[in-house]
Amino acid sequence: MKINNLGSMGVNPYKRSLEKSATAAQKPQTKEDKVxxxxxxxxxxxxxxxxxxxxxxxxxxxxxxxxxxxxxxxKAIATGLVNFYKK
Incomplete structure (x- = not known):
């Protein structure tokens, strides 16, 4: 019985995910926080x-x-808590 590389076609899904993460990391961040x-x-x-x-x-x-x-x-503390949670 002879086994050929059927279906693999040289595609490496792990390599694709690494390339995607590398390109995402290279994009410059343009957002800034402002107060x-x-x-x-x-x-x-x-x-x-x-x-x-x-x-x-x-x-x-x-x-x-x-x-x-x-x-x-x-009593004042209890009334304050009750008023706080009722609102």
Whole structure:
């Protein structure tokens, strides 16, 4: 019995997939990410009043924690969670 190369015709599917991936990798990427911040957001970031108020609030909480007088209201937390998930 004689076996001939019937049907193969010299086609290598793995070579084709390698060639396709190589050509895809050579294409230049033209897309760029761009971030734009509005002038209002920049003003808010640079606002000293907001940062001062935040620093005062954080300092007040720190002193309450250190002295042991900071209390957590579980009912207020529960109502806040319920309101958040209802919306």
């Amino acid at each position: 734009e911040i509005s002038s209002k957001a920049i003003d808010l970031q640079q606002s000293n009043e907001v940062t001062k108020a935040r620093q005062e609030k954080v300092q007040a909480i720190k002193t309450q924690l250190e002295s042991g007088t900071y209390t957590i209201d579980p």
